[in-house]
Amino acid sequence: MSYLKKTAITLCSSLAATVSFAFLVSLACQPREADEDKTIETPGTTAPIATVQLENAFPALRFSNLVEFTHAGDGTNRLFVIEQEGRIRVFENNSAVKTAGTFLDIASKVASGGEMGLLGLAFHPDFKQNGYFFVNYTKNNPRETVIARYKATAGSNQVDPATEAILFKFEQPYTNHNGGKIAFGPDGFLYIAAGDGGSGGDPQNNGQNLKTMLGKMLRIDVNKTDKGNYGIPADNPFVGNANAFPEIYAYGLRNPWRFSFDKQTGQLWAGDVGQNTLEEIDIIKKGGNYGWRLKEGQECFNPKNDCNQGQLIEPIHQYPRSEGVSVTGGVVYRGNRLTDLQGKYLYADFGSGKVWAISFDGDKKTGNQLITSDGGPVSAFGEDANQEVYLLDHSNGTIRRFVAK
Numbered sequence: 001m002s003y004l005k006k007t008a009i010t011l012c013s014s015l016a017a018t019v020s021f022a023f024l025v026s027l028a029c030q031p032r033e034a035d036e037d038k039t040i041e042t043p044g045t046t047a048p049i050a051t052v053q054l055e056n057a058f059p060a061l062r063f064s065n066l067v068e069f070t071h072a073g074d075g076t077n078r079l080f081v082i083e084q085e086g087r088i089r090v091f092e093n094n095s096a097v098k099t100a101g102t103f104l105d106i107a108s109k110v111a112s113g114g115e116m117g118l119l120g121l122a123f124h125p126d127f128k129q130n131g132y133f134f135v136n137y138t139k140n141n142p143r144e145t146v147i148a149r150y151k152a153t154a155g156s157n158q159v160d161p162a163t164e165a166i167l168f169k170f171e172q173p174y175t176n177h178n179g180g181k182i183a184f185g186p187d188g189f190l191y192i193a194a195g196d197g198g199s200g201g202d203p204q205n206n207g208q209n210l211k212t213m214l215g216k217m218l219r220i221d222v223n224k225t226d227k228g229n230y231g232i233p234a235d236n237p238f239v240g241n242a243n244a245f246p247e248i249y250a251y252g253l254r255n256p257w258r259f260s261f262d263k264q265t266g267q268l269w270a271g272d273v274g275q276n277t278l279e280e281i282d283i284i285k286k287g288g289n290y291g292w293r294l295k296e297g298q299e300c301f302n303p304k305n306d307c308n309q310g311q312l313i314e315p316i317h318q319y320p321r322s323e324g325v326s327v328t329g330g331v332v333y334r335g336n337r338l339t340d341l342q343g344k345y346l347y348a349d350f351g352s353g354k355v356w357a358i359s360f361d362g363d364k365k366t367g368n369q370l371i372t373s374d375g376g377p378v379s380a381f382g383e384d385a386n387q388e389v390y391l392l393d394h395s396n397g398t399i400r401r402f403v404a405k
Contacts, residue, residue, distance in 0.1 A: 119180025
């Protein structure tokens with residue numbers, strides 16, 4: 001048995017006993033016998049970053065099953081986090097803060113557990129004027145992903161759940177691979193990450209099927225109403241194509257757990273959780289096909305040979321099971337506190353606790369540095385209004401940040 005497979009089995013066995021977030025252990029921990037001796041790129045390509053360390057950013061606060069961190073962009077100095085069960089919590093961006101309020105509680109309608117739950121939050125670019133924000137959650141009976149809008153009252157720290165307006169829903173055939181992240185791009189449109197629908201190996205081939213929203217990056221215009229509570233951007237790549245949903249921006253994704261926009265360049269980065277061999281980081285482009293289930297990372301998956309006929313976009317980076325089992329997409333650091341992280345893409349592995357920084361030139365990787373092996377189960381990265389970066393610990397409910405040593 002190869003070192004790669006031994007490491008993966010040991011890591012996955014440990015995770016199965018201690019980790020509640022099921023995408024780590026349900027399907028990610030099944031190495032293929034045929035691939036066990038394949039040499040795969042490892043991420044440690046340049047010298048580690050030894051000038052920063054992690055600290056608890058808000059020592060008095062503890063949350064339940066954190067999956068998202070963001071701010072409203074309204075000048076109020078508030079921060080917002082999602083508890084997977086169905087709550088959005090709010091608190092001041094002050095390390096001495098003692099308590100957090102409940103901004104929205106929709107736990108009664110959210111189906112949570114494993115990979116399901118309240119998974120995404122995005123504030124309208126004009127939130128300060130209109131009070132609109134958007135969420136992504138899963139429900140049962142039937143099992144669906146719901147994209148909905150809520151309205152906050154100016155200055156209020158509590159939102160009435162009755163303000164919900166549903167934009168659209170789509171079926172979830174299984175309980176895993178829901179994606180869940182939503183965010184507004186620099187173009188003002190709302191982007192929505194959708195996993196392939198779950199099970200193992202994408203049995204319905206949703207990633208390559210343009211007549212489903214599963215396995216896609218979607219893009220909609222929340223300021224239009226031609227489809228009810230939203231519209232379709234005129235330059236979406238499949239507008240006018242009878243064989244594709246017009247909401248689709250890019251496709252061929254397995255479980256794009258977290259994504260973000262580079263605040264300086266507008267580039268869209270996503271971490272896509274692998275099947276059983278490789279984790280990948282992608283730069284998402286309009287109309288791009290990222291290969292799943294034809295390939296996993298840079299390797300053929302189904303079929304096992306001759307899967308890429310020149311139309312598939314390769315990840316900017318991949319790493320094998322010897323380094324981790326579930327990638328958490330991060331952010332390009334554009335803050336001012338940490339010079340050695342400036343302009344690098346930060347990401348983590350939920351299983352191994354490793355956190356890395358990718359250096360890049362355009363869409364080409366120029367280096368990859370380990371920052372720490374003690375990140376813990378990082379479920380998401382987030383940014384405050386000053387573009388400083390925070391890491392969420394899913395298991396103990398803390399929020400951490402990098403500081404200079």
